[in-house]
Amino acid sequence: AEWVSKQLANPPTDKPFFLACGFYRPHEPWFVPAKYFAPFPLEKLQLPPGYLPNDLDDIPPAGQALARNRYFPHIQKSGEWKAGVQGYLASIHFADAMLGNVLDALDQSPRRKNTIVVLWSDHGWHLGEKEHWQKFTGWRACSRVPMMILAPGINPSVCDQPVSTIDLFKTLTSLSGITAPENISGTDLSPLLKDPNLDWPHIALTQLRGPDAYALSGKDFRYIHYANDEEELYNISEDQYEHTNLAKNKEYEDILIKFREEGPSKGVPLRQKGQSNSVRKTPLVELDRKNKPLPSRKSSTRVPFAIKNSSSEHLQIFWINQQGQRKAFGKVHKASNRIMQSHVGHSWVIENEKGKFLGSVIIPKKGARITIE
Template sequence: MSLRPFALLLGALLFAVPAAAAERPNVLLICADDLTSCLDEPGVVTPNLDRLRTRAVTFERAYCQYPLCNPSRSSMLSGLRPDTTGIYGNGTPIRQAVPDVVTLPQLFKKNGYFTARVGKIYHYGNPGDIGTDSLDDPESWNRVINPAGRDKAEEGLIINYTARRGLGSSLSVLEADGTDLEHTDGLVAVGAEALMTEHLNQNPDKPFFIAAGFFRPHCPYVAPKAHFEPYPKGSVTVPPFDGQPAGVPDAAVSRIKPYPWYGVTKEQADDSKRAYYASVTFLDANVGRLLDALDDAGQTENTIVVFWSDHGYHLGEKGMFKKTSLYERSAKAPMLVAAPGVTDDGGSCERPVEFIDLYPTLADLAGLGEKAPERLEGVSLAPLLKNPSADWDRPAYTQTQRSKQYGGMGYSVRNARWRFVRWGDGATELYDHDADPNEDENLAADPAHAETVEELAGLLDDYAAN
């Protein structure tokens, strides 16, 4: 990809940026790819996300509707559940599945916002589609940038521990040469900053909706060498594996072949997790560039910032890597919302929420709630932004597809205490998060919990009926 567009955009950074006195807030949507809930794990270095959290509400129990990139992103950006969009895989664009959809950025575009995308917002094959439009939705944006850095150009240097798997579904690592700004995610940050600066110089009274879509920490786990320094070899390890946990249905782990860890050694699994953490720290550095850009432009007090990952990620737990499970580690992912004047003191919210709630939330915060589509299937989180401990009785639903051998689609429901899973073949799982946060003991067959199983199964029945 030519760097000429970046050179032109970077020229805008040489000009002074007037602080806009817009009546409507800007929106900066920052998307990570395959980021697990590791921000509070000891040793994981994320100073810039920590900085954002001081003025954001951190949703500690935010759940995807489908733990796979395209279904999750399509659901969040449309405000519709996967069973409504019909998107269960990575090959279908949202506009093809739902031709009349008004996407989240499109709502802002239709109501006078400048909308722009840099990098992966709708689905991209990662790393295969880096530098392309992939499954983008042109009706969502006024401007787009598709950067590609040396990580894409130097894929031949990557060590792939799972040789039979392509890089996009591999356990593979590279301590890369070059600076942050030579890599794709560094170019995403630079491109988003340049678009913001250019827009503010040309249209200081018009609000923006800019989406920065980072490709890390999705595999291959590639980051500049400096980001590996907090994680010396041997300091990061996967949990021990002693065989498939008792009472766990085969459907739950059927996507990991060979099982466990796709057949890699313990040392290779450890190195993959180490490189994943380095990729998280690289992601964090680029988030910091965006936060600095807002500060430098005088826009921090006028910009809603959302940080979000499309789903969670396994890092060796229960012998699993990656996503597409219905366990907490796959279904839950980081979600932060900083709304000036609403979340200024920060806070932590333990209420279960869903990614489809982001659409009505942002519409509400920007004063576009009445103009949003009537059929949105989430609800505004504004009450929880104002009071993270407010009463909240909505559970969160996540689903994922399995082969016909296991009955097809499986569903889970998560409330404040319990996760209940029902697979298409009738197998069930029940986990008590008050006593068992790692979901090690399946209580579904325990007569002492029959009433809880009946109650949560009823919620799934109601969900399927709607």
């Protein structure tokens, strides 16, 4: 904040300038000067209003796996929950004070009347909501962030339309009078800055691990899709903390279908360290069509697993765990490919959409590429 304030005191006058100011807090560790803890005494702190015991009961297994980590049970057991919330609030208070120093410097700057200011963050944080502590989930506690834009000629307003941080590039180029490249993702938000009540057809995408795991937010509903095709749906206009999963409620089938159609469809496989991102180098493996599928072996080595479906019907994928149990892992649509990651020694079964067994495969050391004709 101090360095940026010095730059604002003497900005270039003969050309445009760009300054990026990143505050480390409220990232962990939550250590800030004691005076920023003072407004949040432990005896007056309330636990997060979004916390609900047994909130995972209506969540599919993939969501439960993301939610349940070791941190939250440890924090509860040690009696440090309120102290953790206090540290988080104090860190935000500190970051807010540093932001105030920067804005004070801008107010004194000769470029204050023609400078665009954007305040945003990269992710939210669970403080026990969904029985989770930390980040990396598809729920709003993790994905909602502050976004404020101050620009010359824009009147103050509040907008509740779904937008994304990926929209900032096109927005900044538009506000600056710069033409953005055509291949840039995102949506120009400047129309919303001028009219926050504008009819807005766009949704916001939150990408999780892999191209088939993501969340989509409209103004009234939020949808979460996991790589194994498990789903969640929330009416966030009435259920802001996402306590009631509506994905299996037939009354919302039309909304589910719409979100499914809006999901990302051109994913790129994750590249692991030391691996080529060319699936063509992954060995072609034949399915075992005769023997009973074996349980998966324990392994920490991840390798590519690619399925090419050249048939005229959809395929179903099942993972066989170490106990020999089948776990549905999604589909491969007809005449399409699916590229994902597996562990060496893991066992997979492929069936057609009618449940006919087409074969199984144990993933070898260099990964596997299979083709279904």
